[in-house]
Amino acid sequence: MNVLVTGGTGYIGSHTVVELLAGGHTATIIDNLSNSSELVVDRIEQITGKQPNLHIFDLQDKNKLAEVFKKESFDAVIHFAGLKAVGESTQKPLAYYRTNIDSSLSLLEVMEEYGIPTLIFSSSATVYGSAPIPYSETSVVGQGITNPYGQTKYMIEQIIRDVGAANAALQFTILRYFNPVGAHPSGLIGEDPKGIPNNLMPYLSQVASGKRKVLSIYGSDYKTIDGTAARDYIHVVDLAKGHIAALMNKHTGTETYNLGSGKSTTVLELVNAFSEGTGQAVSYELAERRAGDLPEYYADAKKAEKELDWKTNKTIADICKDTWNWQSRNPNGYSS
Ligand code: WQD
Numbered sequence: 001m002n003v004l005v006t007g008g009t010g011y012i013g014s015h016t017v018v019e020l021l022a023g024g025h026t027a028t029i030i031d032n033l034s035n036s037s038e039l040v041v042d043r044i045e046q047i048t049g050k051q052p053n054l055h056i057f058d059l060q061d062k063n064k065l066a067e068v069f070k071k072e073s074f075d076a077v078i079h080f081a082g083l084k085a086v087g088e089s090t091q092k093p094l095a096y097y098r099t100n101i102d103s104s105l106s107l108l109e110v111m112e113e114y115g116i117p118t119l120i121f122s123s124s125a126t127v128y129g130s131a132p133i134p135y136s137e138t139s140v141v142g143q144g145i146t147n148p149y150g151q152t153k154y155m156i157e158q159i160i161r162d163v164g165a166a167n168a169a170l171q172f173t174i175l176r177y178f179n180p181v182g183a184h185p186s187g188l189i190g191e192d193p194k195g196i197p198n199n200l201m202p203y204l205s206q207v208a209s210g211k212r213k214v215l216s217i218y219g220s221d222y223k224t225i226d227g228t229a230a231r232d233y234i235h236v237v238d239l240a241k242g243h244i245a246a247l248m249n250k251h252t253g254t255e256t257y258n259l260g261s262g263k264s265t266t267v268l269e270l271v272n273a274f275s276e277g278t279g280q281a282v283s284y285e286l287a288e289r290r291a292g293d294l295p296e297y298y299a300d301a302k303k304a305e306k307e308l309d310w311k312t313n314k315t316i317a318d319i320c321k322d323t324w325n326w327q328s329r330n331p332n333g334y335s336s
Pocket of ligand 1: 085124178215216218267
């Protein structure tokens, strides 16, 4: 298939492009490089022996977008592009609503104009907000979302469902990611956060590499097995493969799938697994809870297994090994 990947030089996008190319598909990336590097394309070529096309512009530029659709004949679109920093979204809500929603609207309009029926959208478990755990696709969504980033994912899901319902020829898939971590086993692509990382895994690996002094573990009085918060960590390569499985799945209307492992791992368990698996000491301190954090959530991942024939294969040990391989080979991300 000829697939357009928006945000394809980003963390999850780049791993998905690798899986597309490795699976014999062709990929065209549109990315404004606001949180990624052009170098990613060469790295993808080193891994797969194939180069994706890269167009550098902002998805909100509908004229440029239409030009690309006019030149290429896409079979499907995978839509990753968007702003994704939870904390920043509370400081700059308008930027988040404008960027994420506007670009999704432009994309859907141009897809409609050119008659492209298949869309896979990168959503997040954050839409479940305060729903009971484990989160299942039938759980209530939209209640207790704590930040504008999460709201944009929820709103775009709704837009996609409405557009999908208006035309029986469309085939839309919403994928709700749990906590994506890890890196490609080659160590050539991985997560490259700008500045001080907000998320656990990049922070932890930067402490291990000596770039940061100490990891603050936010909260040690949660009702979990060791008091630290628990999440469903999913290896980014498993996650990328979930997109290929979704692409191959024929259905009508809009389908939604959780992409998670179905397992819950605490912060302390992850820190210990990292030290044991890599031999790198990670110094940490117990700190106050972080505002907006939930004590625990994980996926009910049965629907994707049943309907997409997809489940995670990689373990927490693989996640730690591959994260460290990426971090130690690229101490300053793509600028090293
Ligand atoms: C995991 C756990 C922290 C940093 C967020 C978004 C979600 C999705 C993925 C995508 C929590 C703890 C963290 C640190 C810590 N977004 N922690 N010390 O918050 O589960 O999910 O990222 O784009 O929508 O909400 O992920 O990695 O930030 O935190 O103790 O320095 O690690 O408190 O319990 P989170 P995270």
